[in-house]
Amino acid sequence: MNLYLGYAAVALSALILIAVIRVFAGKNIPERVVALDVINTLVIIAMIVLGAHYRKPLYIDIGIVYGILSFVGTLYIARYIREERERR
Amino acid sequence: MSILSDILLGLGIFVCVISVIGLLRFPDVYTRLHAGTKATTLGSLLVVSGIIVGFLPEIDDSEFMIIIHALIAVMLIIFTNPISAHAIARAAMLAGIKPAMAEVDEYNSPSHDISVNDNDTNKSDEVLKEEQ
Numbered sequence: 001m002n003l004y005l006g007y008a009a010v011a012l013s014a015l016i017l018i019a020v021i022r023v024f025a026g027k028n029i030p031e032r033v034v035a036l037d038v039i040n041t042l043v044i045i046a047m048i049v050l051g052a053h054y055r056k057p058l059y060i061d062i063g064i065v066y067g068i069l070s071f072v073g074t075l076y077i078a079r080y081i082r083e084e085r086e087r088r
Numbered sequence: 089m090s091i092l093s094d095i096l097l098g099l100g101i102f103v104c105v106i107s108v109i110g111l112l113r114f115p116d117v118y119t120r121l122h123a124g125t126k127a128t129t130l131g132s133l134l135v136v137s138g139i140i141v142g143f144l145p146e147i148d149d150s151e152f153m154i155i156i157h158a159l160i161a162v163m164l165i166i167f168t169n170p171i172s173a174h175a176i177a178r179a180a181m182l183a184g185i186k187p188a189m190a191e192v193d194e195y196n197s198p199s200h201d202i203s204v205n206d207n208d209t210n211k212s213d214e215v216l217k218e219e220q
Contacts, residue, residue, distance in 0.1 A: 004094060008135070011101050015108045022111050030117045030180035037172055038111055038124040042104065044165060045132045048158050052139045055150050060157035064164055071168040078175035085183040 005053035012046040029084075033077050040070035089145055096138030103131035116188040117180045125173040129165060136162045 019039045026032040047063030110123025136158045143151045 004097060005139075008097055008101055012104065015104055018108050019111060028117075028185060030176055030183065030185060031120065033176050034117060034120045034124055035111060037169075037176065038107065038128055041125075041128040041132065041165060041169060042108075044161060045100075045104070045128070045135055048132075048136060048139070048161055052143075052154055052158070055154065057150065057153040057157045060154065060161055064157070064161050067161065067164045067168060071172055074172040075175050078172075078179040081179040082182050 005049050009046055009049045009053060012042055012049060016042050016046070029077075029081055033074065033081070036077075037070075037074055040067065040074070043070075089141065093138045093142030096134050096141060098138075100131045100134030100136075100138060103127050103134060107131065117185055118177060118187055121173050121177055125169055129169050132162055132165050 016039055019035050019042065022035040023032050023039070026035060044063045044067045047059050047066070051057060051059030051063070104127070107124055107127035110127065111120055114120045114123055139158060140155050143155060147155075
């Protein structure tokens with residue numbers, strides 16, 4: 001079977017590096033958080049592709065746990081932005 | 089079958105590329121959320137369907153495990169991605185960030201004040217009034 005899974009993983013890594021540029025070039029906090037959310041989703045997709053490339057389901061489990069933790073982190077940062085506005 | 093899986097995988101990567109280009113090019117928080125969240129959800133769906141179609145003709149035991157775990161991961165992405173996007177958009181709007189190139193300023197009018205319906209801000213305002 002010839003799946004182009006290795007090339008797909010390399011392309012997803014390049015996309016993650018491009019999105020890191022947007023994290024550093026954002027003007028305010030929500031723009032950076034948007035880029036961080038996109039990076040989290042791309043990391044989960046890259047973990048799925050790597051687990052299918054090496055035939056190991058453990059990589060996909062790592063992606064699932066990363067997704068849950070990043071979801072909690074994103075919600076907490078959103079709450080932080082709202083409380084910063086109230087303190088002003 | 090192999091050609092179909094390659095096409096689905098390439099389409100998923102292409103949608104992810106479009107998502108990151110939109111993240112770089114759009115001028116605003118809300119448009120970037122529009123580009124970044126929905127397109128990556130569709131890209132993950134296409135990539136996982138390509139992997140499943142590629143594994144389908146002869147299924148090994150480890151490949152079956154990989155298919156089940158990938159489906160669980162895609163379910164997680166589908167459930168959590170709109171929730172986090174909604175939380176970011178609502179926090180940005182409550183923080184007072186306006187959309188770029190918006191000419192009509194209807195976000196400061198009292199009929200569109202979103203913080204009226206917010207329970208936390210109401211509670212904190214009441215606490216502040218009692219302290220005063």
